[in-house]
Every structure is written in C-alpha cells, then in structure tokens.
Amino acid sequence: MSTTAPPSAPPSVPPSAPAPVASLGRRILRSRVLAALASPHGVDRYLELVNPMWAAQEVRARVVSVERENPDCDPERSAAVATITLQPTATWRGHRAGQYVQVGLDLPGSARRMTRCFTIASAASVPGERIELTVRAHADGQVSRHLVTAEPGQIVHLSQAQGEFTLAESPATPTNNHLLFITGGSGITPAMSIVRTLLRDGYDGRAGRRVTFLHYARSPEDQIFADELASIAAADNDVTVHLRHGDHVFSEFELRRLVPRYRDTDTWACGPAGLMELVGAAYAGGAERRLRTELFKAPRPTAGSAEGDVAFTRSGTVLAEAANSGATLLEQAEALGLTPEFGCRMGICFSCTTRKTEGTVRNVLTGATSSLPDEDIQICVSAPEGDCAVEL
Numbered sequence: 169m170s171t172t173a174p175p176s177a178p179p180s181v182p183p184s185a186p187a188p189v190a191s192l193g194r195r196i197l198r199s200r201v202l203a204a205l206a207s208p209h210g211v212d213r214y215l216e217l218v219n220p221m222w223a224a225q226e227v228r229a230r231v232v233s234v235e236r237e238n239p240d241c242d243p244e245r246s247a248a249v250a251t252i253t254l255q256p257t258a259t260w261r262g263h264r265a266g267q268y269v270q271v272g273l274d275l276p277g278s279a280r281r282m283t284r285c286f287t288i289a290s291a292a293s294v295p296g297e298r299i300e301l302t303v304r305a306h307a308d309g310q311v312s313r314h315l316v317t318a319e320p321g322q323i324v325h326l327s328q329a330q331g332e333f334t335l336a337e338s339p340a341t342p343t344n345n346h347l348l349f350i351t352g353g354s355g356i357t358p359a360m361s362i363v364r365t366l367l368r369d370g371y372d373g374r375a376g377r378r379v380t381f382l383h384y385a386r387s388p389e390d391q392i393f394a395d396e397l398a399s400i401a402a403a404d405n406d407v408t409v410h411l412r413h414g415d416h417v418f419s420e421f422e423l424r425r426l427v428p429r430y431r432d433t434d435t436w437a438c439g440p441a442g443l444m445e446l447v448g449a450a451y452a453g454g455a456e457r458r459l460r461t462e463l464f465k466a467p468r469p470t471a472g473s474a475e476g477d478v479a480f481t482r483s484g485t486v487l488a489e490a491a492n493s494g495a496t497l498l499e500q501a502e503a504l505g506l507t508p509e510f511g512c513r514m515g516i517c518f519s520c521t522t523r524k525t526e527g528t529v530r531n532v533l534t535g536a537t538s539s540l541p542d543e544d545i546q547i548c549v550s551a552p553e554g555d556c557a558v559e560l
Contacts, residue, residue, distance in 0.1 A: 220323045221257050227326040229254035229299075231318045237302060237392040246390050248305045249354075250316035251289065255298050256326060262294040263329030265365040266358040266436070266462075270517050271301070272325035273311055281325065283511035283519055284311040287438075287462075288329065289357040291364040302392060304354045330516070333436065333462040335362045344377050345434055348427055350418070350447055352384040352439025358462060359383075359436060360393055367405065379407040380427050384443060388413050418443055420450040431455035438462040463514070476554035480506055481525070487560060496532060497547035497558055508547060508560045515549035522547055527556030 215222040221230060232253040238246065263269070265288075272283045290300035305316040318324075335347075349359035363381065371377070381400075385391040391411060401409035410426060412418075423430050430450075435458055437447045444461060451459040474494030480487045480501050488504040498520055501508050511519030515533055521544050528539040529550040537553065538545075547558065 221255075223257045223259045225259065227257055227259045227328060229256040229260075229324050229326050231320050231322040231324065232298065233320055234316065234318055236316075238390055241387075241389040246386060247307065248316050249302060249390075249392050250305075251300050251302045252315055252318060253298055253300050254324070254326075256296065258296045260293075260295055260297070260299075260326070261328050262297065263288050263292060263299065264334045265292045265361040266334040267329040267331040267361075268358075269299075269301075269329050270327035270512060271311060271315070272327075273314055274325075275310060275314060278310075280509060282311050283325075283517050284309065285512045285514060285516055286312075286315075287331075287357040287361070289360050289364075291361060291368045302354070302357050302360075327517075331462070333358055333438065333460055335365070335436075346378045346380070346427070346429075348380045348382070348430060348433045348435040350382045350423075350435060350437040350439070350443075352418075352443040353386070353390075355438030355440070355443075355462070356383050356392065358438055360396075362436070363400065363407065367400070367407075371405065377406070380433075381407065381409045382412070382418075382423070382426065383410070384412045384416065384418060384439065386413070418446045418450075420446075423450060431458065434458055434460075436460045436462075474553075476527075476552070476556065478527075478552050478555075479557040480504065480508075480560050481557060482560055492552050492554070492556065494551060496549060496551050497529070497545075497556070500552075501547065501558075501560065506560060510548055513548045515546050518546060520546050520548045523559045524550075525557045525559060528553045529556060 211224045212226045215224060216228075220228060232255050234253075235251045237249040237251055241248075268285050268287045270283050270285050272281045274281050286301045286303055288299050289302040290298070293299050301315070303312050303315045305313045315324075349363070351359045359381065363379065366379070381397070383391075383397075388394070391397075391413065394411075397409050397411065400407050427433055432455070435451070437444060437459060438461065441463075444463070447459070448456075448461070474492050476492045477489055478492045478497070478500055479489040488501070488506055490500070490504055493500055493503070495503070498508060498510055498513065508522065509519055511517035513520075515531075524541075524543055524545045526541060528537055529545055529552050530537045532549050532551055545558075
C-alpha cells in the first residue's frame with residue numbers, strides 16, 4: 169500500500185544549482201521544428217556534445233562527491249556503502265521525500281546503458297537542486313559497484329523522481345499524528361529522506377507529532393548514518409531512534425512495547441524480504457491500511473505452476489528452450505545463457521518489455537495472470553505458468 173503526498177515546503181535553491189535555461193530558450197529547444205531538424209538523434213544529443221549538463225528534455229547529473237558510509241566494515245562480510253552527491257541538470261523537477269530515481273550508466277565495454285533504481289536519501293529537492301544517493305555495492309550489481317567508486321565530474325543519466333512511498337504531511341500541514349518508520353539495511357534511505365525533510369523544514373516536536381525510527385542493521389560497523397542518527401536521537405525534537413544490530417530480529421512483541429498503539433499509527437516499512445514479511449504479519453487483520461511498504465526488488469515467485477517448457481525465440485527461430493523452472497522469464501533466459509535487455513529488475517523501468525507469443529504468465533508483484541497471445545510483458549516480473557514462448 170502506498171500513499172500520495174503533496175510536495176513538502178520548498179527549500180531555497182542553493183548557489184550550487186546550475187543556471188536555469190531561459191524560458192524562451194527552453195521553449196525553442198523543445199519545439200517540434202527543432203526536434204524535426206535534429207531527428208533522428210534528438211536535440212539533447214547535440215546539446216550533450218557541447219556541454220553534458222545542457223539538456224532540453226533528458227535529465228543528467230554530474231557526480232559532485234562520493235563519501236564512504238561504512239569504512240570500518242569487514243569487506244569479507246559487508247559490501248561498501250557510499251553516498252553520492254549529484255548535481256542534476258536544470259531539467260530535474262525535484263522530488264518528494266521517499267521517492268526513487270532510475271540511474272543509467274554507459275559502462276565501458278557495454279553495448280547498452282545499464283539502469284538501476286535507487287532511493288534518494290537526501291531531503292526533498294526542488295528543480296535543479298543537488299540530491300544524494302546512498303548506494304550499497306552489491307556483488308552482482310554492475311551499476312551499484314560502479315557508483316560507489318565513481319569519480320567527481322562523471323556524468324550519469326537520471327529519470328525524474330518516481331514512487332509513492334512518501335509522506336502526506338509537512339510542517340505546512342501540521343498534525344499530531346505519530347509517525348513510525350521500520351527499516352532494515354539499505355531500506356533506511358527513504359525513511360532518512362523523510363525525517364531529514366521534516367527536520368530541515370522546521371519540525372521540532374512542539375507540534376506533538378512524535379516520530380519513532382526503528383532500524384535493523386547487520387552489525388554496528390554496517391550501520392550507515394550512525395553519527396547523524398545519534399545526533400537526531402540526542403536532540404530535543406521528539407524523534408526516538410531505536411537501532412538493532414546482529415541477530416536482533418523484528419518482533420511484534422517488541423514493536424508493541426516500543427509503540428503500544430502501532431496498529432493505529434501511520435507506518436512506513438522498507439527492508440529485506442524477511443523483515444517485510446514479519447512486519448506485514450504484525451499489521452495483518454485490519455491494520456494494513458496504516459502500513460506503507462517499499463520493496464528492494466521483485467519478490468521471488470512463490471505460487472503457480474512450474475510445469476511445461478519455456479522457449480525463447482527470435483524471428484521465428486528458437487534461441488533456447490528448457491523446462492519451466494518457475495523463476496521469472498528474465499532469470500530463466502539468463503540461466504540458459506541468453507542476455508536479454510533489462511534495467512531495474514523490479515518492473516519499473518520497462519527496459520525488459522518484450523512480446524509473449526504463447527502461454528500464461530503471472531506478475532510476481534501483483535499475482536495477476538494473463539493468457540493473452542502476442543502481448544507485451546516485463547520479463548523481470550513475469551513468471552510463466554506451464555508452456556510459454558517469448559521473443560527476445
């Protein structure tokens with residue numbers, strides 16, 4: 169479940185923001201006539217050659233700095249985490265706290281742009297304002313590993329901000345609602361963005377709006393934002409921070425002790441699948457309406473039939489065929505040695521959309537099934553049920 173929210177009170181634009189393109193110039197750059205003249209490459213291709221921070225439609229960003237968040241962690245046990253500060257082009261529309269952005273990289277030696285989704289960790293932004301991404305370098309994540317070692321000055325591609333895991337309140341709409349955040353691992357970033365926005369925009373607890381922040385990390389060395397969380401906890405702001413490390417797992421019993429009326433409290437939860445399942449169970453039976461959740465990635469298929477065969481074709485020729493394993497079509501194609509295009513692997517960016525010619529597929533996010541012939545599907549979140557044929 170997610171909520172919609174109006175933008176928070178806009179902060180002032182920092183001096184570091186790029187000078188906006190004059191409105192007349194922007195209209196000219198976006199005109200149909202100029203687009204026709206620049207076809208087939210588009211106006212932005214030509215602007216990029218002059219200055220990579222010039223754009224009429226696209227959003228790009230320059231890496232301003234990269235700061236390691238867990239320099240003391242054991243590299244044998246934990247992945248590097250870094251906060252990347254980005255200066256977007258003037259085409260950036262800003263974001264609401266809790267939203268994410270798609271980041272595209274043209275990696276050396278790769279014939280295609282790699283795209284991944286990352287939650288924006290910094291407070292809500294206005295057009296052209298800097299943003300921060302806090303990224304964990306996953307072992308199999310080319311984009312995340314590249315970002316944590318990026319050099320200042322590097323250019324990345326961005327989408328506009330997306331997502332509804334946001335706060336429907338701001339200092340401009342004061343209430344006395346108690347807010348609860350339950351996060352684990354990298355799931356802390358959207359909650360941090362929301363809390364940072366509240367504190368930046370003047371939240372000080374005097375409105376009687378309590379905030380409880382409950383976070384689970386693998387170890388104290390893996391705890392990101394530790395110093396900032398300690399400062400928030402020590403300040404007189406009515407924000408209570410509870411950090412849990414090691415084998416300390418979420419339990420409904422502890423949540424009830426920390427927040428006795430949690431089932432009547434607006435709650436944002438983001439973290440690993442195991443944590444999310446436990447939190448979901450704690451709110452089952454009528455309190456689901458209070459719970460907003462955000463997933464790291466598409467859940468593993470857990471239901472449906474894995475019988476039959478799956479075929480991947482191109483121009484009528486079968487590239488590969490195997491027994492249906494029950495995994496998503498993207499995973500099954502990769503297991504067969506194929507390299508279909510993909511982006512976020514979460515059903516967001518639509519980079520993996522392709523044509524299913526036969527069979528039934530189930531959307532692992534929604535559980536919905538479809539047996540329509542010749543339909544476009546996202547293979548990263550579609551699991552076949554029985555025989556299935558897909559064009560790559």
